[in-house]
Amino acid sequence: MSEWTDAIVGERMTVDTEFNDRVMASRFSSQEWGLIMTAAEFEIENSEDPEAARIVADTSNLPAIMPELENVRSQVAAIGGGGGPDGASRGSGGTGDGILDSIKGALGLGGSGGSGGTTDEELEAAERLLEEYAEELQAHLEQVGKWDQVRVAYQE
Template sequence: MSEWTDAIVGERMTVDNQFNERVAASRFSSQEWGLIMTATEFEIENADDPEAARVVADTSSLPAIMPELENLRSQMAGMGGAPGGDGAGDSGGSGGVVDSIKGALGLGGGGGSGGPSDEELEAAERLVQEYADELQAHLEEVGKWEQVRVAYQE
């Protein structure tokens, strides 16, 4: 099944470049986004139906890397800045170094584990699916969608 993704590497690079602005406007830094994308696989749902087929993100591995996102943020904060992920638009805690320290000590509010929140995971899942939607739209635009859909089935 990975052959279909190998065939669209160039298209993915184009979508990556176009999606950079969306990532910059999100709560995730480009480094965090890179980590999120390494834990994401793409599939084509309903590949046998040309009308219903769509690219979907398999985010089942995201929960495993979410603690690493927190580590990455802690490292960035220690270096004098935490691009993205400062929690500025989020409701709830103040975000930043204090929350990172509280989380490390098990004093963070919310999920009980002191780790990344369900909200954080949901935001990552939403952004990854937006990327998948953009990828499909791009493939349709350049006339490769049908070829990719059929290749996925093989």
């Protein structure tokens, strides 16, 4: 099944570049998004039906990597890279609160309301962003005339 994704590496690189603006506007930094993407696998639902076929993200591995997002944030904060659009979008108090929250989270001192709340919220945000990416990838493949070829390759 990975042959179909190997065949569209160049197209994915194009979509990655175009999708970067959405990542920057999200709650995730580019490093965090990279980690999220490593946990996602893409599949084609209804591949045999040209009208109903669509690329979807299998997010079943996401829960396993979500705790690692805090490690990424802690590393970025430790080297002084806590500013930027991702820090500003995380909290209404600006980048200072984002860094402090990240450090508290890394130390297990929690933030909003106990265990799991932020992780569940972030998991949902990551899933939504992956869904958007899958839609963007399919739209791009359709635009460049490769969708049917990819859909058929998935079936093989």
